[in-house]
Amino acid sequence: MSDQQRATQWTALIVACVSSFLTPFMGSAVNIAVPAIGDEFGMSAVALTWVATAYLLASAAFLLPTGRLADLYGRKRVLRAGLAINMVASLLLVFVPSGPALLALRGLQGLGGQMIFCTNMAILISIFPPEQRGRALGINVAAVYLGLSLGPTLGGVLTHYLGWRSIFVFAFALSALALILVLWKLKGEWAEARGERFDVPGAALYILAVVTLVCGCNFPREPAGIALLAVGGAGAAGFLVWELKTPQPLVDLGLFRRNPVFTFSNLAALIHYAATAALSFLLSLYLQKVRGLHSHTAGLVLLAQPVVMAALSPFAGWLSDRVEPRIVASSGMAVTTLGLALLAFLTETTPLGWLVADLLLLGLGFAFFSSPNTNAVMSSVERSVYGVASAILSTMRQLGMVLSMALVGLCLALYVGGVELTPESRPQFMQCLKVAFPIFAGLCLLGLLASLARGNIRPGRSDREPSVPP
DSSP: OOHHHHHHHHHHHHHHHHHHHHHHHHHHHHHHHHHHHHHHHTOOHHHHHHHHHHHHHHHHHHHHHHHHHHHHHOHHHHHHHHHHHHHHHHHHHHTOOSHHHHHHHHHHHHHHHHHHHHHHHHHHHHHSOHHHHHHHHHHHHHHHHHHHHHHHHHHHHHHHHHOTHHHHHHHHHHHHHHHHHHHHHOOOOOOTTTTSOOOHHHHHHHHHHHHHHHHHHTSTTSHHHHHHHHHHHHHHHHHHHHHHHSSSOSSOTHHHHHOHHHHHHHHHHHHHHHHHTTHHHHHHHIIIIISOOOHHHHHHHHTHHHHHHHHHHHHHHHHHTTSOHHHHHHHHHHHHHHHHHHHTTOOTTOOHHHHHHHHHHHHHHHHHHHHHHHHHHHHTSOGGGHHHHHHHHHHHHHHHHHHHHHHHHHHHHHHTOSSOOOGGGHHHHHHHHHHHHHHHHHHHHHHHHHHHTTOOSOTTSOTTOOOOOO
């Protein structure tokens, strides 16, 4: 490998890490600020779930179309556009006047965020050879988890001393920095499917299905919610039929039919994030509204999980280059299942040390699942579909997060109702937690079965080939 190739690899890795840090930082920082946002705009507990859901819904709806566009017209071009959109949305959020406007701009942020996320991974996969891929992905995942780590801490400090709007000032600055790095340092372009046709009808049906199904899940007992679910089901069926017959589909469904590693790895990711994504939202409300902690103190408690994730993800990625990713990722999901089951015993007087220990356990599980699972997905497909494969995996992650928040929204609606969280509603909120966490643990157990069922990506190689760590 030439010096120029090495320089390109490291430049791409640095750019990917900076931009990968951005989106999880925003998500975790905003979760800490949710109580303050609710106080300013008078939003109910159920309405507050949409601060996260609006972002996740936009991400999930546009990931697959964007991933395909990146394969066709260039991944760096899409990454650049995503950073610009994120920058503009963050600046507008600094001055947002109302709750509905905030939710709309969070959706715009989600659009920019998914353009960043789906291209980062595909660019890294395009540049790094298979024998170095797990390590590169592990470093990139560590940047993601570093964002998750600093989000609660820095977000709590900013919210406490400067107000929640200052989080978006910081996000604007980060977006601008990442965009400058892309324009200045990242050379080249990657578009292995250039010249093929973009599937406009498939993209429209996919976006319709995702938006209506997710919105319907949040209002399952109301006539409008039932109608949305019916439209979403019809849209999903139409999408599948169209994709099977069109010559150049948005998603090659044959990837799922003929590639069990790809199929079950994506299913495991969907279930894993459905079981875990709402944790920081629920625990932020628990620590601030039930335990009475300030936002910066709550952020320090929640810091325990992502610190472990950031520290161990590079090692887990390196390990998945040498041990079957199925084994590493499944071990991580088993640990996550245990951590979620223990949260079912959380009470209003649980020692904070016990909660921190459980968050450390969850961080261990996350680290050993995420980058090995990503390595398994991306190593099971050809270069020409890296963008779509990356987008599918990111879509599974985002859909899982949306489902997680939808479950929380349903629990809050059933046990707390459409009111603000107050000392009087604490018993109802704690009952919500006692229902939600066992459901999440059960989901994660199902995900463990999917992870074990995926098969090996190196069938001819010993699972424990000796090697020297980097």
